[in-house]
Amino acid sequence: MAQANARDAVIVGGNRIPFAKAHTAYTDVSNQDMFTSALNGLVARFGLQEQRLGAVAGGAVQKHSKNFNLMRESVLGSPLDPHTPAYDVQMACATGMEAIGSLADKIRMGRIDSAVGGGVDTISDAPIVVTDGLRSILMEANRAKTTGARLKALAKIRPGHLAPQAPGVAEPRTGLSMGDHMAITAHAWGITRGEQDELAAASHQNLAAAYDRGFFDDLITPFRGVQRDTIMRPDTTAEKLARLKPVFGRDLGDEATMTAANSTALTDGASTVLLGSEEWADEHDLPKLANFVDYELAAVDFVDGAEGLLMAPAYAAARMLARNGLTFEDFEHFEIHEAFASTVLAQMRAWEDADFCRNKLGLDRPLGRIDPARLNVNGSSLAAGHPFAATGGRVVASLAKMLHGRPGKLGFISVCAAGGQGITAIVEGR
Amino acid sequence: MRTTAAIEMPRLGAVYRRAAADAALDRLRGRGATAALPERRVVARHPGADRSDVEAYRRLLGGEAFDGTHRRSLPSVFVHTMGFPVQMGLLGSEDFPLPLMGMVHLHNEVDHRRPLTVDEPVQIRVGAEGLRPHRRGAQFDVVTEVLDDSADPTSESAEVLWRGVSTYMSRAVRLTDSEGAADGGSESAGRGSAPSASDFAPPSKTALWRLGADVGRRYAKVSGDYNPIHLSAPTAKALGMPRAIVHGMYSAARMLEGREPEEAGHRWSISFAAPVKLPSAVVFSARPAGPGATEFAGWSPKSGRPHFTGRLSLGTVGTD
Amino acid sequence: MARDTYTELVNTPLGRRISGALGLPQPSRLRRHRPGAPVIDGPVALVGRSTVADRIGEVLLGWGLDVRRHPDPGERIAAVVACFDDVAAPGDLSAPVMELSGLLRQVGPSGRVITVSRRPGATSDPAARAARQGVEGLTRSLAHEMRRGATANGIQLAEDLDADAPGVAGALRFLLSGRSAYVSGQFLTVDTVNGELPRRAEGWDRPLAGQVAVVTGAARGIGAAITEVLRRDGAEIIAVDVPAAGEQLAATANRVRGTALQLDVTVQDAGERLVAHAAQHHGRLDIVVHNAGITRDKLLANMTPDRWDSVIAVNIESQLRINRALLASELFDHGPRIVSLASTSGIAGNRGQSNYAASKAGVMGMVSASQDLLGSRHGTINAVAPGFIETEMTAKIPPITRQVARRLSSLNQGGLPVDVAETIAFLASPSAGGTSGLTLRVCGQNLVGA
Incomplete structure (x- = not known):
């Protein structure tokens, strides 16, 4: 909430690389390559070469141990002043939002004047981990003082040890994939196949229209010859999507609704957002698109099914709106991250539901309906893709641009995350 | 009054070897099943759970570390593994009327009354009772009690810190009145009844367990239960199972992981239906069942057939 | 950029003896500008x-x-x-x-x-x-x-x-x-007494100090070289190219410590967007270099509307439209300089390049006709017509043709992008204030080239 004595945290702009379907265009590039490129584009767009920024923060959800200092290494590889400090943040799919939100707080507090927040993720170059058994043998061999002891340790390796373990997308405490979790929630809320497919088709059509309008000309810099998000299918329709078979919640039989098209595909990509104080932006002749007003974190107890895994933003929104004295009617644009079409629909359904709002959110009356015409108007993750930690930066930069030139108009952001977590945020045009 | 004989902590390897030899001998000479279980109980001293064994258990089952500060109380299933050799010592003894090999674990229920910690020496008292008909043979209960190191194991009034009842079925004997006897025919059968495939309606899932082919071997290493049916397909085949199956207590351990109170005072039960063949996946459900109580189920994602159902009741609230 | 290995060879002692004995052309290494040199x-x-x-x-x-x-x-x-x-x-x-x-x-x-x-x-x-x-x-x-x-x-x-x-x-x-x-x-x-000379000798090395320059088509080749030379001469750079070339454009902008603007020069409001970017990020605009250009070669008998129209749209129509927007802006009002890229093809014509030559001759026409418009603001507009320049584009010419093209010039070699850039930087500089409406060839006295 805007404290009377806090100054504004201004969103100056953003830059991302086009998002690419996993295992396609970016198979041979690393998280650091992608984030550095996004940073290079941001520096070029705003002429930040050799400037010392207050901080660069962000992260990756799928991260190699060698990338323990991913942000700092990316800064050193960029034209920014090497005296720019940087640190890694990790909050699953909300990594980018948390990085940006906490940087905005630092600016509002006067601790720093400028910052870059963002995130990156790659499935194509994800860290492959050896089995626990092999790891303990290798560590033992590494500790061995003599060749004999080393060979003795290595002799324990069995073929079974050598199977690599890809990082799981399953929730550690339930073993269920995120999609299967969402299928349970979607079923509980009665989200239909038809409305999910419509939302997915709209996402593709909106994103394609935004590209055609040139909306992304100053938000995206091509990378490795890729110029647009590769998952986008401009000509898709709900009718086409209706033909696909469900991939999640298949144990629901005929009632399974979640397909590969109304769920986000695994994606590679990186995004950045440039933030600053008003004075800093003015001194450096930089645009002031919008203010990052407030953000709220929430988590739910999903482990034994008390709440849906991806429903935390429903709770965050209630607290954030109350704190700012706002209702949904005060918002011009809604950016609800499409982890799955049903994620967006379930959150919206919950906010309209009197029982949920009373029993779970402790509200006298429902938060209300969100006008679909104000939802994800330039496309969202179903069409753009969702490189986990990079989604926050994509959303914040796009929303700030939509609100630019419309002083006082508000935008709402919701991003859900693994572990039953989520973030909501408020952006105000200027 | 039952006699209580002090014994050395049995070594499971020796027990299984003798059981296998007995099984071979039985096939040669045909063992006449006697209809009476031994009256005597056995008691053995246990030096206390070893810290590294507990850590190995944790690494297999997940959950938080037993750091002695934030998490001290041993999981019920770990306590079960401490008493298991004593159980087997009794069941594998020469005068036990039923062959150890081929026994099927039907049900388990545990009353975990006091917390137990690492390095805390205890006495483990085991007796068998309640031989009764089962539609495929006979079933009986093995009662395992954990007593304080200083308690008098011959006394009925000694405080029991942990009490577990394991119900086993043996096909080696048919009791005379077994015709038409349902599982529910005896006093404890209400709890011992296995979930039947026909009545089982899967509740809403809350988790999915992916069990690799090595889960049996890994749990054997942690629990000491090297029953060949859990170790590998060939060793399981030798005993008539098409593939290795998971230990029943592994399922119980995962069911309970993260849900048992540090201060103990809880009760839980598990009933086994179709065995979990390895490797495979198990769909799991945990759902609230009244104040302080949780009901569990595990079933096959492919067939929908139940593997087990269970229940946990915390504290004194809610009886089962 | 293609390497002229022949020129490198004849500039070794052995190479010089052999080429001399065979009566082959003897291209020299050209003296090029270095800051601080006399x-x-x-x-x-x-x-x-x-x-x-x-x-x-x-x-x-x-x-x-x-x-x-x-x-x-x-x-x-x-x-x-x-x-x-x-x-x-x-x-x-x-x-x-x-x-x-x-x-x-x-x-x-x-x-x-x-x-x-x-x-x-x-x-x-x-x-x-x-x-x-x-x-x-x-x-x-x-x-x-x-x-x-x-x-x-x-x-x-x-x-x-x-x-x-x-x-x-x-x-x-x-x-x-x-x-x-x-x-x-x-x-x-x-033609005029306009213009200004550096007040101090060092000023000759940074004639563009404090000025802001837009370079279109800046992602690579001649455009990128122009940004580097203008930067070296003291200008702040706005590097412009189509969004599709954004990655190289960002690299260019970062190299010259300028800003990158992803913009298709053919869009209707391209000029307004240029001016808005300059106003927001740099607070002024002094120099615009129209370098963006495309080729769609075809004999006129085989010409298609899309090939003709796209070349005209990018190479000349965009410049006319942007110039109108620039001249309507108060930002571009203090001795402004426009330098356009023409081509020797536009002067002499070139087989298969009727569309390109038309567009580039059009540039020369536009430049000569615009000098009064610019003159009223004490500004200038000129064009530079490159001959055979060693770029990614000319590297695609078949090897024999390429070698012949190089030797057709009086200097017996192709030019470098920096040569074009130096001429542009000169025409944009205060000391060239007396020159306007001119098309200056940078061709080593050759008429082959793009």
């Missing part, structure tokens, strides 16, 4: 007795050069400035020409001959115009005869223009310096 290294001979000649002598002396009226025979000289501004009839050429002739063998590698005359079109007296136009023929022929990277060019002054005009010194310095390495056989016109 304008030219060696004595400058001055031919002519006019007041213009006297004034030029003073300018050269002011730059610390060793100016000689009568160099010693056999002495190596770096340049000859020959003034023909006072010729009234063809017969008047003889004396200065013979004096020049006597000096030519003394001109060293990458030397310069600069003729200075009045614009032929400025007089209607037949004998005077004949004499002045004679200087053009003389200069162009001499350019063909120059050896070892030396060039010959002319400066043409408006009829009554005083030799004190800053543009005269500016043109003189450009032609003497390594900045004009690949310019030969050309004429620089100085």
Whole structure:
């Protein structure tokens, strides 16, 4: 909430690389390559070469141990002043939002004047981990003082040890994939196949229209010859999507609704957002698109099914709106991250539901309906893709641009995350 | 009054070897099943759970570390593994009327009354009772009690810190009145009844367990239960199972992981239906069942057939 | 960029012996500009007795050069400035020409001959115009005869223009310096007293200090080289290219510490967006270099509308539209400079390039027609017509054709992107304020190229 004595945290702009379907265009590039490129584009767009920024923060959800200092290494590889400090943040799919939100707080507090927040993720170059058994043998061999002891340790390796373990997308405490979790929630809320497919088709059509309008000309810099998000299918329709078979919640039989098209595909990509104080932006002749007003974190107890895994933003929104004295009617644009079409629909359904709002959110009356015409108007993750930690930066930069030139108009952001977590945020045009 | 004989902590390897030899001998000479279980109980001293064994258990089952500060109380299933050799010592003894090999674990229920910690020496008292008909043979209960190191194991009034009842079925004997006897025919059968495939309606899932082919071997290493049916397909085949199956207590351990109170005072039960063949996946459900109580189920994602159902009741609230 | 391995080879001792024995062309390494280097290294001979000649002598002396009226025979000289501004009839050429002739063998590698005359079109007296136009023929022929990277060019002054005009010194310095390495056989016109010279000697190395320059098509090739030279000369850079070229564009912008603007120059509001970007990020706009261009080669008999229209749209229509927006803006109102990329194809034509040549000839037309519009703001507009330049584009020409094209120039080699960039930087600089409406070729006196 805007404290009377806090100054504004201004969103100056953003830059991302086009998002690419996993295992396609970016198979041979690393998280650091992608984030550095996004940073290079941001520096070029705003002429930040050799400037010392207050901080660069962000992260990756799928991260190699060698990338323990991913942000700092990316800064050193960029034209920014090497005296720019940087640190890694990790909050699953909300990594980018948390990085940006906490940087905005630092600016509002006067601790720093400028910052870059963002995130990156790659499935194509994800860290492959050896089995626990092999790891303990290798560590033992590494500790061995003599060749004999080393060979003795290595002799324990069995073929079974050598199977690599890809990082799981399953929730550690339930073993269920995120999609299967969402299928349970979607079923509980009665989200239909038809409305999910419509939302997915709209996402593709909106994103394609935004590209055609040139909306992304100053938000995206091509990378490795890729110029647009590769998952986008401009000509898709709900009718086409209706033909696909469900991939999640298949144990629901005929009632399974979640397909590969109304769920986000695994994606590679990186995004950045440039933030600053008003004075800093003015001194450096930089645009002031919008203010990052407030953000709220929430988590739910999903482990034994008390709440849906991806429903935390429903709770965050209630607290954030109350704190700012706002209702949904005060918002011009809604950016609800499409982890799955049903994620967006379930959150919206919950906010309209009197029982949920009373029993779970402790509200006298429902938060209300969100006008679909104000939802994800330039496309969202179903069409753009969702490189986990990079989604926050994509959303914040796009929303700030939509609100630019419309002083006082508000935008709402919701991003859900693994572990039953989520973030909501408020952006105000200027 | 039952006699209580002090014994050395049995070594499971020796027990299984003798059981296998007995099984071979039985096939040669045909063992006449006697209809009476031994009256005597056995008691053995246990030096206390070893810290590294507990850590190995944790690494297999997940959950938080037993750091002695934030998490001290041993999981019920770990306590079960401490008493298991004593159980087997009794069941594998020469005068036990039923062959150890081929026994099927039907049900388990545990009353975990006091917390137990690492390095805390205890006495483990085991007796068998309640031989009764089962539609495929006979079933009986093995009662395992954990007593304080200083308690008098011959006394009925000694405080029991942990009490577990394991119900086993043996096909080696048919009791005379077994015709038409349902599982529910005896006093404890209400709890011992296995979930039947026909009545089982899967509740809403809350988790999915992916069990690799090595889960049996890994749990054997942690629990000491090297029953060949859990170790590998060939060793399981030798005993008539098409593939290795998971230990029943592994399922119980995962069911309970993260849900048992540090201060103990809880009760839980598990009933086994179709065995979990390895490797495979198990769909799991945990759902609230009244104040302080949780009901569990595990079933096959492919067939929908139940593997087990269970229940946990915390504290004194809610009886089962 | 394609490497000219032949030029590299003949510049080794063995290579020089072999190519000499075989009578092959002997391209030299050209002297190119380096910041801090003297304008030219060696004595400058001055031919002519006019007041213009006297004034030029003073300018050269002011730059610390060793100016000689009568160099010693056999002495190596770096340049000859020959003034023909006072010729009234063809017969008047003889004396200065013979004096020049006597000096030519003394001109060293990458030397310069600069003729200075009045614009032929400025007089209607037949004998005077004949004499002045004679200087053009003389200069162009001499350019063909120059050896070892030396060039010959002319400066043409408006009829009554005083030799004190800053543009005269500016043109003189450009032609003497390594900045004009690949310019030969050309004429620089100085028509007005507009322009400004650096107040201090160091100012010649950073003539664009404090100015803001837009370069379109900046992602790679000649465009990227232009950004680097303008930056070196002190300008802040706005690098513009289509969004699809954004990755290279960002690299260009970061190299020159400028800003990148992903913009298709053919969109209707491209000019407004350029101005808005300049206003937001730089607070001013002084120089616009229209470098963005495409080729869609096809014989005219096989021409398709999309090939024709796209080349016209990018290469000339976008420039006209952007210029209108620039001239409507208050930001671009303080001695603004526009430099457009024309092409020698637009001058001489080129088989398969009717669309491209039309667009580039159109650029020359636009430039000459726009000089008054710019002049009213004390600004200039000029074009540069590159010849055969070693770029990614010319690297795609088949090898034999490419080698022939290189050797067709008087300098026996292709130019480099930096050569084009240097000329553009000069035309954008304050000292070139007297020159407008001109198309200057950077072609090594070659007519092949894009």
